[in-house]
Amino acid sequence: MRIKSTLENYVFVIPAVAIFAIFYIIPFVWVFQLGLYEWDGIMPTRVFVGLDNFKEIIFQDKIWWQSMLNAGYITLIALTFQNALAFLLAWACDREMRLKNFYRVVFFIPPVLSEVVVGLVWQWILDGHYGLLNGWLVQMGLPQLVRNWLSDPNTALTTVAIVHSWKGFGWGFLIFLAGLQTIPRELYEAARVDGANAWDTFRNVTIPLMIPVAVLVGILTVLGTMQAFVLIIAMTGGGPAYHTQVPVLRILASMRGSSRFGYACAQGITFGVVLIVISFIQNRFSKKYKA
Amino acid sequence: MFSKKSIYGVLSSFLIFCILFAVGCGGPKPETGKPAITVWHWMTDRQQAFDELAKRYEAATGIKVSFDLYAPSDAYSQKVRAAAQGITLPDVFGILGEKRDFASFIKAGHILDLTPYMNADEGLWKNQLFAKALAVNEFPEGNSYGVTPGIYGVPIDVMTIQMVYNKDLLKELGFNPQKPPVTFAEFLEVGKKISAAGGSASGGKQANMQGLVSGWGEVWMIDCLANNYAFNIMGKDKVLATIRGEVPYTDPDWIRVLTLFKEMQDSGVLANGLVTMINKTAEQLFANGKAVFAFNGSWCVNVYRGMNPGLNYGAMLPPQVSDKFPMTIWGGAGSSFMVNARSKNKEETVKFLKWLTDKDQQAYLAEETQNLPANKDSIKKISPVLAAFAASMDLSTHPNVWGVSEYPSVIEAFDKGIQSIIIGERTPEQVAAEVQKTKDRELARKKAK
Numbered sequence: 001m002r003i004k005s006t007l008e009n010y011v012f013v014i015p016a017v018a019i020f021a022i023f024y025i026i027p028f029v030w031v032f033q034l035g036l037y038e039w040d041g042i043m044p045t046r047v048f049v050g051l052d053n054f055k056e057i058i059f060q061d062k063i064w065w066q067s068m069l070n071a072g073y074i075t076l077i078a079l080t081f082q083n084a085l086a087f088l089l090a091w092a093c094d095r096e097m098r099l100k101n102f103y104r105v106v107f108f109i110p111p112v113l114s115e116v117v118v119g120l121v122w123q124w125i126l127d128g129h130y131g132l133l134n135g136w137l138v139q140m141g142l143p144q145l146v147r148n149w150l151s152d153p154n155t156a157l158t159t160v161a162i163v164h165s166w167k168g169f170g171w172g173f174l175i176f177l178a179g180l181q182t183i184p185r186e187l188y189e190a191a192r193v194d195g196a197n198a199w200d201t202f203r204n205v206t207i208p209l210m211i212p213v214a215v216l217v218g219i220l221t222v223l224g225t226m227q228a229f230v231l232i233i234a235m236t237g238g239g240p241a242y243h244t245q246v247p248v249l250r251i252l253a254s255m256r257g258s259s260r261f262g263y264a265c266a267q268g269i270t271f272g273v274v275l276i277v278i279s280f281i282q283n284r285f286s287k288k289y290k291a
Numbered sequence: 292m293f294s295k296k297s298i299y300g301v302l303s304s305f306l307i308f309c310i311l312f313a314v315g316c317g318g319p320k321p322e323t324g325k326p327a328i329t330v331w332h333w334m335t336d337r338q339q340a341f342d343e344l345a346k347r348y349e350a351a352t353g354i355k356v357s358f359d360l361y362a363p364s365d366a367y368s369q370k371v372r373a374a375a376q377g378i379t380l381p382d383v384f385g386i387l388g389e390k391r392d393f394a395s396f397i398k399a400g401h402i403l404d405l406t407p408y409m410n411a412d413e414g415l416w417k418n419q420l421f422a423k424a425l426a427v428n429e430f431p432e433g434n435s436y437g438v439t440p441g442i443y444g445v446p447i448d449v450m451t452i453q454m455v456y457n458k459d460l461l462k463e464l465g466f467n468p469q470k471p472p473v474t475f476a477e478f479l480e481v482g483k484k485i486s487a488a489g490g491s492a493s494g495g496k497q498a499n500m501q502g503l504v505s506g507w508g509e510v511w512m513i514d515c516l517a518n519n520y521a522f523n524i525m526g527k528d529k530v531l532a533t534i535r536g537e538v539p540y541t542d543p544d545w546i547r548v549l550t551l552f553k554e555m556q557d558s559g560v561l562a563n564g565l566v567t568m569i570n571k572t573a574e575q576l577f578a579n580g581k582a583v584f585a586f587n588g589s590w591c592v593n594v595y596r597g598m599n600p601g602l603n604y605g606a607m608l609p610p611q612v613s614d615k616f617p618m619t620i621w622g623g624a625g626s627s628f629m630v631n632a633r634s635k636n637k638e639e640t641v642k643f644l645k646w647l648t649d650k651d652q653q654a655y656l657a658e659e660t661q662n663l664p665a666n667k668d669s670i671k672k673i674s675p676v677l678a679a680f681a682a683s684m685d686l687s688t689h690p691n692v693w694g695v696s697e698y699p700s701v702i703e704a705f706d707k708g709i710q711s712i713i714i715g716e717r718t719p720e721q722v723a724a725e726v727q728k729t730k731d732r733e734l735a736r737k738k739a740k
Contacts, residue, residue, distance in 0.1 A: 015304070038740070040391075040392070041376070041397050042371050042372060042375055042376075042392065042395035042396055043395050043398060044399055044402075047740065049740075051740075056736075060732060088377075127564070128564040129499060129561045129562075129563065129564065129576065129581065130499075130502065133711070135708075139362050148563055148564035148567075150564070150567050151563075151566050151567045151568075151714070152714070153714050153716055155569070181491055185539050187387075190599035236508070236567045237508045237509065237567065237569070239508055239510075239567045239590055239707075239710055240566040240567050240711075241566070241707050241708075241710040241714065241716060242707060242713050243710040253703070256368065256369070257364065257699050257703065258698075258699035258700055258703075259388070259391070259392055259395075259699070
């Protein structure tokens with residue numbers, strides 16, 4: 001009777017397990033397996049190369065590590081500028097102000113837009129020939145600032161990072177706002193009764209209680225930004241030269257450009273390991289703060 | 292615990308899902324007893340013309356042909372690879388990629404050898420088509436890819452990649468609009484005039500007249516022009532020897548090729564922001580009369596006609612640097628179709644492709660899409676600008692006919708290196724050294740295998 005009941009339970013689980021195995025586990029294992037092979041994605045045969053792909057990535061592929069640094073820079077801008085903006089706007093919208101529901105909607109529009117569309121629109125705004133930004137700069141009497149924002153190696157990466165932040169701050173805004181709304185209003189009232197001014201309340205009540213939320217937003221920002229690529233393809237295609245190359249673009253280049261599927265899988269695994277390490281560090285950091 | 296009914300419910304739902312999944316993976320079935328031919332392609336601008344030809348073919352033979360468009364080309368390319376891995380390729384498909392990829396498809400048994408069909412009736416089919424276009428789909432005896440010699444694809448159209456110039460802007464700059472620059476020095480001279488007029492070199496802040504525009508953000512077009520100049524400066528043999536690893540990229544001739552890009556940038560003939568410019572932007576700038584020159588393929592005639600029918604322009608060869616070797620441009624098959632070797636409708640499919648590349652159909656395609664036809668007999672009906680592109684066909688070459696391929700990583704290092712030269716970040720010597728380092732790495736990897 002008990003065996004029958006157990007079997008019945010398994011029957012209910014089989015569909016979910018099968019779908020999970022087909023669409024998650026098998027591809028995952030396959031990526032690890034392919035990372036050990038040289039394969040062009042077409043031929044039925046593959047050449048086993050052991051850890052050669054990984055060795056090449058770690059010791060020879062300078063562009064790969066440059067792309068990691070570029071992604072790190074974009075992430076740094078996102079962690080600071082993007083999240084600070086998200087927090088400040090969430091804080092403003094959490095206060096009693098007119099049209100706050102309107103602002104909440106407006107601030108959440110960029111994240112729901114297609115990355116390709118956003119990339120192309122910003123490319124148009126930033127264009128060196130007929131871009132709106134350069135037009136405005138000239139009209140404002142600042143022609144010395146006019147430049148090709150996306151082709152100039154001095155500005156390309158920062159410009160991409162800022163556009164990425166503009167596109168992504170809405171997520172942080174939403175989470176920060178939800179976090180702010182969970183802070184009991186009595187704490188603010190008690191602080192006010194104790195004579196705290198707005199800055200004291202913000203510093204001693206809001207910020208400490210928002211740290212766990214900030215850590216969560218930070219982890220999501222790092223994971224999301226390190227993997228960004230659609231916006232970058234649409235805006236610069238990874239150029240000029242390698243200035244806006246990011247890891248996912250390198251993986252795509254290995255797979256599509258060089259037809260090195262095994263190498264691309266090895267890059268994917270290396271990248272995954274880096275992300276896991278970052279998440280682990282952030283997690284430890286978060287636990288320390290909670291403690 | 293659980294009723295039998297609910298267990299059967301779960302199991303049957305799962306079974307239905309599996310059946311639907313399996314059915315969904317299958318290809319379309321013909322509605323009648325006659326075979327249906329499925330063609331996968333990526334050419335958005337030709338879909339309407341293809342559909343019309345499919346209708347005509349069905350009316351003539353009763354065989355339904357379906358042209359399935361998958362765009363953009365990157366997505367199409369991935370779809371074809373995935374279908375090859377799953378052995379679900381359609382009757383006809385095209386391959387976007389290098390000759391090496393083409394060879395892999397053949398060696399994996401996905402592509403039918405069309406040589407017997409081409410040679411039948413004393414080469415009737417083969418002789419109708421431009422030899423340069425056929426060569427792109429051909430693997431000669433002793434090819435380095437290890438492919439059995441033969442013709443494995445049918446060219447649908449041909450193309451050349453060269454330069455176009457805006458006659459009105461050239462006149463505005465004080466040059467004879469009927470005589471575009473022939474030498475590199477003359478070309479740089481135009482650049483200096485553009486700079487003086489407040490165009491490219493001054494940052495495009497004032498007059499906004501640009502020099503040369505092209506899709507150099509999609510780096511293969513840089514590679515194309517650089518190769519043109521490599522052939523002009525050192526000749527085909529030395530270029531191929533470099534690819535074979537016998538001549539280093541640090542050779543003075545290669546450094547000269549790289550230096551040309553610095554000279555172009557310094558003269559102001561290159562448009563502002565060229566290194567990240569996509570071809571669509573380049574086409575818009577040229578069509579709107581903002582750029583004096585464009586480096587583009589013969590397909591641009593159709594694009595410019597759509598954007599600005601009144602554009603006053605002409606075609607020209609890239610201005611030559613040396614008279615030691617002829618100026619060579621990339622050309623050959625624009626797009627080609629391959630027959631699936633595992634197709635059940637092989638014979639019907641080959642017949643259809645013969646019909647598609649016949650004089651009348653090719654003339655129709657050329658007229659509708661403004662692309663150069665692959666059939667020699669259809670060339671008479673094309674526009675004057677397109678005829679200028681066609682006239683350069685004899686000077687054309689293509690990496691797919693060289694018999695050897697450069698490593699993609701080397702091509703990338705070379706093209707990105709040129710971008711670095713243009714933005715003033717690297718010298719030609721530094722780029723040459725970096726490219727050679729990448730080449731050495733690839734050669735060592737090949738040796739280790």
